Amino acid sequence: MAGGKNTMNSMVKQTQRRTLFFFLLDMACLYGFIAAIQSLIDRLSQGLAFSPSCFWVLLGLLAGMVVCGFCSQYGFHMLPVLGKKEALERYERRLMAEDHSFFETHSTAFCLSLFQNEISLLAQQKVTFPVVFLYQSFSLIAGAAFLFFNEWRLALFLFGLIGACFFLTHVLSKKIAGHTRLVLDEKNKLFQILHENIEAHRVIRFLNKEAFFSARFCHTLEYGLVPIEKIQALLNAQYVTIYSILSRALPLLGAGIGLVFVALGWMGIGKIVSTYALMSLIQEPIMQLAEIRTQKHTMAALQATIDTVFVSKPRKSDQSYDFNDPIQKLDVQIEQFAYPGSPAILSGLSFSIEAGRHTKLAGPSGAGKSTLIALIMGVLQGKDARVCFNGVDGSSLSPAWRSRHVLLVDQKPKWFAVSMLDNITLGDSFSKAQIDEVIHACVLEDVLKEHSNAIHELSQGQAQRVSIARMLLRQPDVLILDEPISALDERTVALFLPRLKAYAQQHSITLLISSHNEAVDALCAQTIALKKA
Template identity: 25%
Template sequence: MAVGLATEKQEKYAGRFLRDWLLPQWPWFALGTLFAAVTAACAFGYSYIIAMATDWLEASDQRVFMLAPLVIIGLVAVRAPAMYGQTQANNRGVQNAVIKLQEALFGRLIDGDFARLQAKNSGEYVSQFANDMVLVREASLRVATNLAKSTLTVIAAIAYMLMTDWLLTLVLLVIYPVAFYPVVRLGNRVRKSSRRAQEQAGELTSVLNEAFQGSRTVKAFQLEGYQKDRASKGFIERARLYMKVLRAKALVDPFLEFVGGLALAGLFAFSGWRAMSGDITVGELVGIIAAIGIASPEVRALGTLNSVVNEGLAAATRVYAVIDAPVHVADNPGAKDMGRAVGDVSFDGVSFSYPGASPALNGLSFDAKAGQTIAIVGPSGAGKSTVFSLLLRLYEASAGAVRVDGHDVRDVTMASLRRNLSIVSQDAFLFDVSVRENIALGKPGASMQEIEAAARAAACDFIEGLPSKWDTPAGEGGRNLSGGQRQRIALARALISDSPVLLLDEATSALDSESEARIQQALGALAGRRTMIIVAHRLATVRKADRIFVMTDGRCAEAGTHDELVAHGGVYAGLAAHQLS
């Protein structure tokens, strides 16, 4: 392959890319190559008939206007459809490969570690799908097209030339590779600048996303100017980096033009002299020029192939960096399906720190027996949401054990663990599908009756008043709905699955007291049948819990019932005095 001086690592990726994605599409590429061979054979035919016709013309042979035009029309009639067929076959093969690659990339991301999804700006991943895939597609198409068509056409031209004048051909074959060395060098420059340009494209996507998503804050705080500055810096940097890539690429064509011109001059000097001395006929000279004329664009395409392939390789390297990244939180070997849990939950001396941060949990212990309602209260930043993340095994504890039904969460499959837990998380995230679908996501294949029952329990009567009722789209992240409406849909989504453990993270914080009271009632009806762990700031929400754990600084400071804790006279008693007076 015309990869030239690509690094060893990139050559490895090129090999993997061919094997993993392009090879499975081999029937399409085989078909493309077949058409390419026909195209190349016709090119050989052109040179041949041009040479013949010239000699016929010189000899005043009638075949020049009778036979030659027919042969040329015949050649075109075969070559044009073959060119079309080749392009289409290659397109199909490459598109299929890119679909598979996108699926693999997305699958690795979405199946992989939660921590990784959180670590980068989302824009950088989105940009990989937008930009890197285009580069990979372009490079694959060029390889598929040029390797077959251009190589075969050049080979056909060389074959014709060798048959006609081997000495001249040998001279050309020695000069050309030397002339091409600088093109390979340019390709490497393209690859280097392309890598940085793509990284920056991802950063820019993030900045733009943030400005649009945070448009309310932007407007309210009059941050338009600030956002424009940020975006403008990004645009300028993008243009600067892109110019670097284009500059290296822009040198390729003029350089090839220059080489081509030299070659033509040399050709006339050398073969003109050979024709004069009678070593070749005028027809043969014209045939050679025709062959070079046909081969030149193909040689040129092969020359620029290097830089396109280098860009594609840089993109493939980034894609593979994601695909190859080790997954840290995965099913352990021998992890078993825990089946349906009874609903005991316990944390036993659990510690955990987010990457590069101080400990969020610090030897936390608490437990909930099946069917109990327990509450976790504490100041923000105490680690309450982190408790749920560890229970769902989005992250792994660095010390201690998280157990469900006595099983360490590391010993069971993540699918069976998460089937037993349903959560209303603090952000009450909704997808931009109908409210009906948003609720149904909690239980695949849920009937309308089940959806309505869950919605009723979550006090979702506002749905009937929405513009399209149950079919109203929630908007990106749920922004067509109010905070309280979003929370109620998210609650319905959690209630519809009959998982034995229900986790509510400040799930009613945005509700009016009437809706909250109704939800309390609905949840009260579940008590005894489901384990509920409720995080809330309003003590009215948690005072009926079987047990309340007060968290500070990642550990449990106090535990007991509402009355016990008030009597104890600690942190909770202070909160209670403040809130419930």
């Protein structure tokens, strides 16, 4: 991963350097072209003959502008692609490394919006920022030097006018950056509501509440996002108007003053033409450099938003115990556990599970089975809830240790848009014998023949067994199954449970099964019965 990141950073930097090089070469050709035109006009105004060499010089400079212009523009438009790729990969790795509490705090809609908006926008701006700044700075300096060389008094007057415009836009740029962050915040809220509507569309349709939820979305749009965007539009209009007037008036003003200077004998006709061209060209670096100030404020705001989400945390270490030691005993002691603002859902619970002693977790809905599983898996933690593996407190164990020793199959199957075998292996290497064994244990032989390449065609029960096969193949010490046979028919249950028991015994896997089905009783040596608090 680190090597790939360094390669990408190197590629971005190389593209930045090449793009800047061709930009500067293009600028040199352009100013050379202006100088050649000025020389030609002065020559003709003095009654001298047109020289063929002037034609070839102009043609060569024009060809240089075409080639350098294409190369610089291609590089400039490639930079956002490369920058966004690097940023999305980097933050996706950080997202996947976050613990369970992160996803409890930040919704799916928020994370998607963060990647689509803040991270993507910041990445594109970061990689283009240095190129634009350096090129436009060089361009402005070169244009100013050319103007001073032509007529320093005219240049002083024009740049004084430009400085006044810079001051006005400096104030506006800060306001625009502040409102940009507000717009992104409101978009995140709007995406959250839209995501909730999409996720709950079936319930909404069943209850015939489309109008209610649409009104909720429209209210947030009308009174949250739109008012801020209207202010943003007003600020942008003021900002653009200043430079629009400047870009239209400045070249004509420069030419008009230049004619006065010609009458005074301070300038030639060729210099008026070059001054007009230069003032037109200088508009872009002036506007771009002013825009860069706004962009700098925007980037700082975007980075601050991202930094508040991805906070660096110390990694847990596994040095205090042997990473490969199998779990011989699981101890659970819960004096009391409650969600914030709610009464206790678990209290006075204490039990142990010895290795190889399969256990059923029973109890009515709402008794806390899912909460207990979350505590064992480390998804939840409580000061009065203690889960130990071989006497070691589970809160001190790293995600890497858990992925090796304790796994969970949720009641809702998890599958991905890849082939069935890839869903089971997830890119890890297993022998054909290992895969065939787990396929047999989960009664998936016929399913594999029919749906080897199309996981989305599976039924709920088939997908559930694929999820179980995925975890069994990794042979953890403890495997927790949440309602593993809830979507299976009686015939499949009769085949699956004995095979599951045999596989677990063969590979020293201890099963903890949460189920309402009595068929699981024959598989388990003990039952932990929970009652509603």
